[in-house]
Amino acid sequence: MLVVFPVVFLVLVHFPPSTFVNLGLQASDSPPDHTPTFPECLSLFGHSHWAALPQSTKHLHSNSQCPSGLVLISGWVLSAGKSKEAEIKRINKELANIRSKFKGDKALDGYSKKKYVCKLLFIFLLGHDIDFGHMEAVNLLSSNKYTEKQIGYLFISVLVNSNSELIRLINNAIKNDLASRNPTFMCLALHCIANVGSREMAEAFAGEIPRILVAGDTMDSVKQSAALCLLRLYKTSPDLVLMGEWTSRVVHLLNDQHMGVVTAAISLITCLSQKNPDEFKTCVSLAVSRLSRIVSSASTDLQDYTYYFVPAPWLSCKLLRLLQCYPPPEDGAVKGRLVECLETILNKAQEPPKSKKVQHSNAKNAILFEAISLIIHYDSEPNLLVRACNQLGQFLQHRETNLRYLALESMCTLASSEFSHEAVKTHIETVINALKTERDVSVRQRAADLLYAMCDRSNAKQIVAEMLSYLETADYSIREEMVLKVAILAEKYAVDYSWYVDTILNLIRIAGDYVSEEVWYRVIQIVINRDDVQGYAAKTVFEALQAPACHENMVKVGGYILGEFGNLIAGDPRSSPLVQFNLLHSKFHLCSVPTRALLLSAYIKFINLFPETKATIQEVLRCDSQIRNSDVELQQRAVEYLKLSSIASTDVLATVLEEMPPFPERESSILAKLKKKKGPGAVSVSDLDEGKRDGGGELNGAGERGPESSVVSTPSPSADLLGLRSAPPVGSAAQGAGSLLVDVFSEAGPLAPASGVNDDGFLRFVCKNNGVLFENQLLQIGIKSEYRQNLGRMYLFYGNKTSVQFVNFTSTVSVALISFITKPVDPLVEGGAQLQQVLNIECLSDFSDAPLLNIRFRYGGALQNLTLKLPLTINKFFQPTEMGSQDFFQRWKQLSLPQQEAQKIFKANHSMDKEVLKAKLLGLGMALLENVDPNPENFVCAGVVQTKAQQVGCLLRLEPNIQAQMYRLTLRSSKDTVSKRLCDLLAEQF
């Protein structure tokens, strides 16, 4: 005991008091989301800080509960919590110690090995990187001591390393344990496979595990692990898991006596059914009868599988989920039994609760919601649908926030069924009330979604009005989506277009900042296409513009509409041409460059519409602030419009400045935008979902998609409009069209994962723009590219090196934070011929991952599939910035936050010749600044990354050390991701 005390002391001193508080299960009467503050806990749970201590330390010193040695280090670690540096220092010391033990001459015994591996794990779990110890962990796997093996497996599960050498060793150890016939060892091995789930493991074990799963002599616990292990492997590598002959035996696990086995197996069966519904369709009747037995059982029948008086809630939910993979059963008896189950579940919801505990109601309602999902999925039983709707209606006013949230969510799907749409609509007042009074923004969001879903012609005006009034106080996080929804509803259900115009102008007035380009483009498209609303629109924008402060988007719409249709209201002396012009021009100086450019175009249109304004407008155009404007675009417009108005005859002017022709009708680009917003928000999200990705891979399957679906050729509606806006010389259409195109791409399904992404060529293009990106025996891909500000144009040349035709040739680019417009490539590439593709590029925001270029074609009958990293890196959008030494250092100091800096020290891989380095740095796109660094051997550069979203200033310093053949590279920028990315890219260049 003497030994123990100092440790206890350490622990005591260094942990925040809350770590001693028990998690509150004993105090089961306290409501679930009652989250007490610390002093409150003391009285609630009857544990004082000190009283809890023996409990929390009780395991630390029993001989095996805690890996020895851990206490000391963790005491230290947590004590250092006050200062991050001290913690890191302490950890590094510990890591150095462990490293030396592992490297030491003396071979470590299993116990010490386990101890140190466990310490490493602990350090990792505190959030530090661990880059060694894998070998020692693998050694532990083959120990015959259970605890050593267990820690070894845990380390591998938490810290897998794709090092192929190790994977082989790990697989070997797993193989031995699977063959050991010791159920505990077998389970450990299966857990490890399920936790790691790598392709190598699938290759090694996908054949063996189904056999273990269905073998008659396998223990129940092993079966359970085997089923879920197989599920995980199937999710990673569906091609390797072949059920084949085992299918029917796996399905029959649904009949297993052991509820645990059924619970585990059903997850596997559900996943397999989704992919191969036909092979597994016998599971439907088995699932129905299992469900029926559970639903009709008394709460005590299932013993430990009853949870707070609810029989087998997890299994019930999974059964109902499995049934959602199939249409309603065709067999009348099975269907009757199922409908009976669903009715029983709905009935039970009305019974008084068997317990007041929230666990009881949660478990019961979990089943209820799953049953409602099934009813909605079938969408064929009007009676059940309406009952479901009524049930959800009750939940809409429940005191549990969770239930209100789920009811709103679930009703959204009910609203789309023809049987229940009307029933859902009866709850409109409750939902509107929720939108106004719910305190949790996520619940309000659900209410807004539901209003959107239940909207139709009969209630559109009410719903739109409510949403508009909600917008005035809505949370910033959901405003943009609300704006899109209002815009869509207004358009979709507009009976008279003056209401539509009013609504959109209101939107701009209330939430102008959140009105995206798509929204105001759309209102203009509609006004141009419908002549019955043009006069009203002109009058309304004219009135809106009279507000002393109006949003820039309003100026844009106003400028455009008055430029086109100002004549329709010019008869009224209060809105005479000159009044209109003066009104617009009064906003001019407050606007950004693109809006000014639009206004200049409106002015020239005025000259055509109202000859009497010509002199005034010419005077405006002629003044220095226009004709000598520092912005090239504005200057050019002013000069050209002035010239045009002076030399062109009235006829020519009238032809050139004719009213815009109607836009071709097509799906609203706003809808596309909303879909995009609902979809994965960031590039990385798609990585989260391996399963979906696999599906995408199949969708993209060989030659099934014509070139039309993979490449976008339709001109965007907004492109026409953009003619009026600042039109940069390259890729003028790219700006507004971006999001529409992105959506088209995403609907085409996610691209097949980088099945061996080829990035050899990629790094060679960081500092240059032209060259050969890829070459093999069949194909050569050359690239020429040019960039200006945040825009770029890339020419891809596909050369067929063979004498045979390539057919079904397609090339697609994955879209990240960059938008593309591509022209479709010809599906045939003749032997020896070269095909050219142009990509117009716009950088929307800074990005790290290069877009992927996927090329597919058939050569001879064989499908060729090639994925390359497109050499498009953030530095392409650099604009060089010249500055003096003083300026540079001042800015350097301003960017001194740790996250703003990225630094690497690395060995030289190429010539360190000064001229070579200079050439590379110039190719990078930044300005190379002379006489700035006091040391003439060093290089410093400055530049601004231009993206649509923002501009990111960057400073670079490269310090060569010729003797050591090393470099130190430092990047500072206002955005951490940019510094990091540039540093990573450049470290490969020198």
Place this chain on the structure above:
Amino acid sequence: MQFMLLFSRQGKLRLQKWYVPLSDKEKKKITRELVQTVLARKPKMCSFLEWRDLKIVYKRYASLYFCCAIEDQDNELITLEIIHRYVELLDKYFGSVCELDIIFNFEKAYFILDEFLLGGEAQETSKKNVLKAIEQADLLQENQSEDWGGLAAEEVL
């Protein structure tokens, strides 16, 4: 389920379990974002939120937050009870579990979780059966531990 995170009120990660392959960088990013998001929520708010294209289900027990990320078609309420069952298992095993138990006996917390959930799906929902499995394993180690039991005390010093 795609992953489960346990973190303290101070934002310290106490346990992480990932059921989908992700890079370390991505895991850290997700953890950082989620911990921030969840800690910023007020006590009476609902236990579910949309995050990226996932649904987050979380619940606080004393100083610890339990947070699961599930997919679109998964059931939120049953996930909430998965969390509760896991807490019950920890509580039963440790006897009035507290955060410190999970810090120091993190390996046990992982083993219990593996018995309960595997590959992101419920493997065994019976409390008795899960604890039986863990106790059997503990028994194995008790039997083996005699030969180095003495060493442990020395190391603690």
